[in-house]
Amino acid sequence: MKNIVIIGATGYAGQQLVSILLKHKHIRISMIISNSHVGKLFSDVIGKFRGATDLRCSSLDDLYKKINDIDLVFLALPHGKSNKIINKLIQINKKIKIIDLGADFRLEKNSDFLKWYNFTHENTNLIKKFKYCIPELHRDRLRNSNYIANPGCYPTSILLAIAPVISNKNILIDKVICNSLSGVSGSGRNPSYSNSFCEINGSAKAYSIGEHRHLSEIDQQLKIMSKNIKTIQFTPHLIPINRGIISTITITLKNELDIDSNLKELFREFYSDDSFIKISQNEPSLNEVCNTNNCILYPYYDKRTNNIVIISIIDNLIKGAAGQAVQNMNILMNYKENTGLKFPVIFP
Numbered sequence: 001m002k003n004i005v006i007i008g009a010t011g012y013a014g015q016q017l018v019s020i021l022l023k024h025k026h027i028r029i030s031m032i033i034s035n036s037h038v039g040k041l042f043s044d045v046i047g048k049f050r051g052a053t054d055l056r057c058s059s060l061d062d063l064y065k066k067i068n069d070i071d072l073v074f075l076a077l078p079h080g081k082s083n084k085i086i087n088k089l090i091q092i093n094k095k096i097k098i099i100d101l102g103a104d105f106r107l108e109k110n111s112d113f114l115k116w117y118n119f120t121h122e123n124t125n126l127i128k129k130f131k132y133c134i135p136e137l138h139r140d141r142l143r144n145s146n147y148i149a150n151p152g153c154y155p156t157s158i159l160l161a162i163a164p165v166i167s168n169k170n171i172l173i174d175k176v177i178c179n180s181l182s183g184v185s186g187s188g189r190n191p192s193y194s195n196s197f198c199e200i201n202g203s204a205k206a207y208s209i210g211e212h213r214h215l216s217e218i219d220q221q222l223k224i225m226s227k228n229i230k231t232i233q234f235t236p237h238l239i240p241i242n243r244g245i246i247s248t249i250t251i252t253l254k255n256e257l258d259i260d261s262n263l264k265e266l267f268r269e270f271y272s273d274d275s276f277i278k279i280s281q282n283e284p285s286l287n288e289v290c291n292t293n294n295c296i297l298y299p300y301y302d303k304r305t306n307n308i309v310i311i312s313i314i315d316n317l318i319k320g321a322a323g324q325a326v327q328n329m330n331i332l333m334n335y336k337e338n339t340g341l342k343f344p345v346i347f348p
């Protein structure tokens with residue numbers, strides 16, 4: 001059994017991590033770290049864990065004292081809060097493995113962190129050591145690596161949808177336009193005006209048009225995948241559901257294609273070794289992925305407009321955060337990639 005620690009376990013992504021890892025056969029959750037609830041039973045702070053764990057919330061100082069007994073640390077903290085903690089953890093335990101669910105190591109340049117997240121790294125050497133990894137696209141990057149930057153939720157849904165199209169050199173892409181709808185858990189559990197009940201219930205809203213911070217992450221990965229696509233038009237929306245992201249990606253093409261029947265085949269082949277990616281025959285609904293680590297893709301070629309339209313759906317807290325983080329941990333630890341991630345079907 002490996003000893004792991006979760007920092008930020010009381011948050012939405014952190015809670016999802018606890019619930020997955022409590023059932024992971026190779027893992028023992030040794031400590032749960034909280035800023036505001038030190039000493040309390042985790043199950044008193046987050047009531048749905050009553051009977052599931054008797055762990056108490058510990059402080060970061062408790063963790064620093066015991067860090068040499070720990071194999072891996074997950075961090076699920078607000079952006080800009082994890083980099084200094086990670087720096088210290090690595091200084092004390094050189095062998096520790098780290099998976100950061102936030103954005104602190106997702107970008108390559110320190111100046112980009114300032115531009116998009118309004119903080120800079122003190123230890124710039126560390127940025128290079130972190131590998132950004134959507135397992136289905138980047139698992140090879142994890143060889144000889146101990147540190148993972150877990151991707152953002154919107155980029156996960158979008159990059160998984162675009163990758164098969166980019167991989168086919170006969171498809172010449174002109175533009176990519178993406179509209180994504182997200183549940184409210186995507187904004188975390190801290191209350192704000194824009195995620196309060198009266199603002200959300202019975203309504204829907206686009207936000208951060210053309211300037212969402214996930215564009216930095218998407219553009220950086222697109223640059224690695226293709227010389228031709230520099231950026232995308234990305235419009236996120238907040239909708240009144242708890243969890244889930246549905247992204248509709250429209251790819252306008254430079255050449256006409258005779259690929260209608262082959263498009264789904266292209267996707268099936270591209271993801272033939274990936275058990276969490278499902279290619280759907282019809283337009284999927286969000287409830288098909290909620291509470292699972294799956295990403296369902298529905299690719300469609302519209303001859304009339306010469307556009308490829310792809311629907312991509314994920315659970316933002318699982319494939320978009322904690323599930324993907326555990327998938328990454330499984331790779332890092334040489335476990336079967338789907339260990340602890342085979343969820344039962346949940347009926348409404």
Ligand SMILES: NC(=O)C1=CN([C@@H]2O[C@H](COP(=O)(O)OP(=O)(O)OC[C@H]3O[C@@H](n4cnc5c(N)ncnc54)[C@H](OP(=O)(O)O)[C@@H]3O)[C@@H](O)[C@H]2O)C=CC1
Nearest residue numbers: 008010011012013034035036076077102186188189316321
């Ligand atoms: N929600 C989502 O869908 C996704 C989230 N992520 C990423 O995961 C990370 C956590 O997100 P999420 O779980 O939604 O966030 P939450 O706001 O729900 O939780 C963050 C937790 O961090 C702890 N914390 C520690 N220091 C601070 C601080 N200074 N200010 C506020 N909270 C603090 C809090 O717990 P305590 O007080 O007990 O210490 C809090 O519960 C973020 O970086 C986010 O971007 C990634 C993909 C998707």
Ligand SMILES: CC(=O)N[C@@H](CCC(=O)OP(=O)(O)O)C(=O)O
Nearest residue numbers: 102103152153154182183186187
């Ligand atoms: C609905 C909502 O507010 N979503 C968040 C993104 C989710 C998140 O927490 O960001 P990461 O995926 O980068 O970790 C937002 O738009 O800022």
